[in-house]
Amino acid sequence: MxxxxxxxxxxxxxxxxxxxxxxxxxxxxxxxxxxxxxxxxxxxxxxxxxxxxxxxxxxxxxxxxxxxxxxxxxxxxxxARNKPKGHLRINSSTGFARQTLLHAVPAFLQRFPEVTVDLTLTDRLIDPVAEQVDIVIRGSPSAGSDMVVRKLAEGRRLICAAPSYLARAGTPRSAAELAQHNCIALSGASPPTTWPLAAQDGSVVRYLPKGNFACDNVGMLFDMAIEGHGIVRLADFVVGQAVGDGRLVEILADINRSDRISLWVLMPKGRFRSPRVQAFLDFMDERLKGSE
CATH class of the missing domain: 1.10.10.10 (Winged helix-like DNA-binding domain superfamily/Winged helix DNA-binding domain)
Structure with a gap:
């Protein structure tokens, strides 16, 4: 051959x-x-x-x-008896990649110069065996019996908007006020994505976000929020750094009922023992825990 x-x-x-x-x-x-x-x-x-x-x-x-x-x-x-080397194929959701892997991958490559990385981005769940991917990073642990699943990190979803939007449209204080704002949400989900908010009587209502724009790409939603086009509700894996540096402002924190969410790694059984795969997982564990 x-x-x-x-x-x-x-x-x-x-x-x-x-x-x-x-x-x-x-x-x-x-x-x-x-x-x-x-x-x-x-x-x-x-x-x-x-x-x-x-x-x-x-x-x-x-x-x-x-x-x-x-x-x-x-x-x-x-x-296996030397330092990690070879080609590492990673598929990640767009939001996590653009806000976390954007900075993490160069640092990983600097630490392991004999490893090369091929990163693909998509928010749909792929078949890593068919697409020859070593690591899939997603917000859902669903996988077949031929996959190894490992939790990468935990977090929560934040409701936030850019300072420019809040200066122009005001800051909502309740679910009723939120209905008067432009909420940009993830499209394509079945059932449609809703935002759990606490009502005045202490119950939780599922608010269906309404606005003039929706998208099936988390990275695009993040960009639209940064540009001041509306309010988003995204994982802190995606918006945490922007909130920290003031590009986005967390709002409705007192009524936002976000359960803890997890970020998962899915790997074909034949590849999870690869030294380069293990090196990347250990590196991300260290980096994410260090940012908590």
């Missing part, structure tokens, strides 16, 4: 043979044996160029997947 991939990548048997330190004739015989075993032609060869057949294209795609898995497996095993 490796020889076949190198032939395609370099565009000739001669260059691939030199790269692999074998003779061109030995390489040609290897590919011929591979084609004979499969019963199909993988390459069409002329005096000027090589071209993949449709079967060759499929074989190359699958071969690359197998070679990558072998490489990652060997790196994991060999690095």
């Amino acid at each position: 490796n020889a076949f991939a190198r032939i395609v990548d370099l565009g000739s048997f001669a260059k691939a043979a030199e790269d692999l330190r074998v003779t061109p004739s030995a390489l040609s015989k290897l590919v011929s044996r591979l084609e004979d075993r499969l019963g199909v032609r993988l390459l069409t060869r002329t005096t000027r160029r090589l071209a993949l057949t449709s079967e060759g294209s499929l074989y190359l795609e699958r071969a690359r997947e197998v070679l990558e898995l072998i490489g990652r497996t060997e790196a994991d095993v060999s690095s």
